Amino acid sequence: MPPEPFTSLRDHIDAIESAGLLQHINNAHWDLEIGAITEQVAFSGKPRALLFDSIVDYNPGFRVATNLHVSRDLQALALGMPLGVSGVDLVKDWRSRTSKLERLPPLEVNDGPIRENVLTGDDIDLFSFPAPQWRAPDGGRYIGTGDVTFTTDTEGGWVNAAPYRAQLFGPKRMTIEIAETHHGKQHLKSFWEAGEHAPIVMVAGQDPYTYAGACTPLPAGYPELEYAGGLMGKPIEVITHKETGLPIPATAEIAVIGFVPPLDEDSEDEGPFGECTGYFTHGGLHPVVNVTEIWHRNNPILQGNPTMHGSAMRHALxxxxxxxxxxxxxxxxxxxxxxxxxxxxxxxxxxxxxxxxxxxxxxxxxxxxxxxxxxxxxxxxxxxxxxxxxxxxxxxxxxxxxxxxxxxxxxxxxxxxxxxxxxxxxxxxxxxxxxxxxxxxxxxxxxxxxxxxxxWKDQFPQTNSVDNSLKQEMVDKFNLNDW
Ligand SMILES: Cc1cc2nc3c(=O)[nH]c(=O)nc-3n(C[C@H](O)[C@H](O)[C@H](O)COP(=O)(O)O)c2cc1C
Ligand SMILES: [Mn+2]
CATH class of the missing domain: 3.40.1670.10 (UbiD C-terminal domain-like)
Structure with missing residues (x-):
């Protein structure tokens, strides 16, 4: 029997802890220290997930989680697959799951933990979350790196979900970076062309299936939340936000809600930011999100996935x-x-x-x-x-x-x-x-x-290697794994 799927980031982090793959770190600084520790541990001999608490300048409880899927085992754990198997075995497992995947539309609910705190007006302050300055050359503090951003078009026909980076510029002001080819940008443009501000919701901290669905390059018109539901094997529970009409996963940690004016009406000089290729390659004028509301759970966990040079294991699920x-x-x-x-x-x-x-x-x-x-x-x-x-x-x-x-x-x-x-x-x-x-x-x-x-493959010299089954027999017989 496959394990019960995680329906929140908290369940997921608890399971990482039970597997002995979580380290708690207290008193790190949001300015460069969280970023440096994250990279050091990701590339260490024992890559592990990190949960930062008591962050300098912040009240205990306002946490940051990083490295949630920096290794093959952590990815397998997040996606409900066995630990300790080869990459090819994970691929075989994934192919058999996704080949018969059924789209499951999200289930609308009236309330959920994400509404434990609803901030409006002057209570809104993006800096109340310990968004890190990940790297010295970054243009500023990024709240959105392991996020899922929801957008729709003027028809309200379909909701897109994808990770797009978000940089802080003021208590109610952040930017969103979306490549021209990505669906989120096409959605923003449909409102701009109609002379309107585009609604947007950025969620930072969510169950791993919502995140995996958002990381999957699906065709236009295919809502990633339906794919995520298919992966989870049950619908993702969402609360529809009235003014934006956008879904907010009920168990998410932090939801930043707002509207994006056309680029020629308002913009900020965003970035640079270390890209997935491992280089600082671009920045420049980017769209601004005017934040109208923030919802968050008590003791929220900000999911951070800074890109690092090296394997995609380290940032995408x-x-x-x-x-x-x-x-x-x-x-x-x-x-x-x-x-x-x-x-x-x-x-x-x-x-x-x-x-x-x-x-x-x-x-x-x-x-x-x-x-x-x-x-x-x-x-x-x-x-x-x-x-x-x-x-x-x-x-x-x-x-x-x-x-x-x-x-x-x-x-x-x-x-x-x-x-x-x-x-x-x-x-x-x-x-x-x-x-x-x-x-x-x-x-x-x-x-x-x-x-x-x-x-002449049959004449190729014989490979010197011990049979896998004999090796396993020795592991069991002489407790070799106890070391
Ligand atoms: C951690 C992470 C960060 C990402 N950051 C960005 C970003 O800042 N801008 C962007 O356009 N795409 C970014 N991407 C890539 C898109 O999210 C990804 O290609 C997605 O599938 C696009 O979906 P869409 O076609 O629905 O827009 C990021 C991906 C990951 C995993
Ligand atoms: Mn899409």
Whole structure:
């Protein structure tokens, strides 16, 4: 039986604590210390979730949670999957869950813990929450990094939900950064074109399914909350906010409610902010949210997911698992004997920099065909630097294993091809500035065959490795895991 899904951030954090993966930290400063501790722990030998309390300048109880899904086990825990399994096993699990996922519209309720405090008028103060200054070069304090932001269009036809960053500018004033291609921006624009201020709700601290749904790139018109309900296996409970008409998850921690005037009416110089690519790449004039109300739970927990250089595991929930699943789906009906697909190095929540695929080589050219298919798939289609194909004895979600195959089975001159002009992201720090100005967005991608050469694979020297079942037997017999 899979575990009961978490219906709030608090249930989720309790489960992290029970699994021994939560550290409490008191007396850290919102100015740089929370950000520095978060990164130090994320990249340590024991990545773990952090719950900050008694933050300098703040009353105890006003908390910040970070690193909620910085490791494979933490991601598995959040999504109700088993701990201690390989990345490829998580991908298989995810594919079987999402292939039969049913959309479940949210359930409207009248009240919930999010309404324990309803602030209006002069009681509204965004600085009453310990929003961190995550990094010294950041343009200011960010309350929205692990948030879910709700928007709709003028027709009120559908509600979008996605994480968009929000920077503080005043007690009732923050900015929201939304890329042109994202649905939230299209929603804001539909109000602006009608000469109106766009309604918006930013929730900071929510159950992991709402967050995972919001992180999933769904097509326009597909409300992420319905997908989140499908993932949770029951509808997400929401309270509809009257003036904005937008849903607010009943168990959320903090909801910032307001209206966004057109950019030419009001704006702030937002950023810079460390992007998911690991660089400070942009800032500039951004839309302002005029805050009309704040709802929050007692002792609210602000969910912070600052982007850090390195794997997408560290900021998005389910990113590697999701991207891997979508790539696998894309090639499954074309390429035979795929054993595993894994976005082994992925920084943003979409588009893998390095993807590893394991196959049972079936015919001459099978490995290169797999590499070209993965490289051409939509899910792989941004920031992709390399696709590495390995044999079935290699775990494509294990770096050590993939590098072992690359360094022993691949002759670079024979086995690597480079394709130029592949689609890419505007966030790629490697696009030369002058070409970027001209609109150039492409990257080249390496197709690496790290399989044993097909024609003499049966004569390839035998690998020196102990059988997994014998290793497990020894673990049990001699209590090796007790160390
Ligand atoms: C932690 C995190 C922060 C993000 N920050 C932003 C952001 O500031 N602006 C933005 O446009 N997208 C941001 N994204 C990406 C979008 O949320 C993501 O691509 C989402 O799927 C877009 O959904 P939409 O197509 O419904 O707009 C962020 C993603 C994550 C996981
Ligand atoms: Mn969307």
């Amino acid at each position: 389910g990113a590697e698992i999701l991207t891997s699943s979508r790539m696998w789906d894309a090639i499954e009906n074309e390429i035979p004997n795929i054993q595993g697909v894994y976005a082994i190095y992925q920084q943003c929540q979409q588009g893998a920099h390095i993807t590893a695929v394991s196959i049972k080589q079936t015919y001459d050219g099978h490995a290169k065909q797999t590499a070209t298919s993965i490289a051409g798939s939509l899910a792989n289609g941004t920031l992709s630097r390399a696709v590495i194909v390995v044999d079935e004895d290699i775990d494509p979600s294990d770096w050590e294993d993939v590098l072992f195959a690359f360094s022993t089975r691949c002759d670079p001159y024979e086995d690597i091809d480079i394709v130029r002009g592949m689609p890419n992201s505007h966030l790629d720090p490697r696009i030369p500035p002058d070409l970027k100005k001209q609109g150039v967005r492409t990257t080249s991608t390496m197709l690496i065959n790290a399989c044993k050469p097909y024609h």
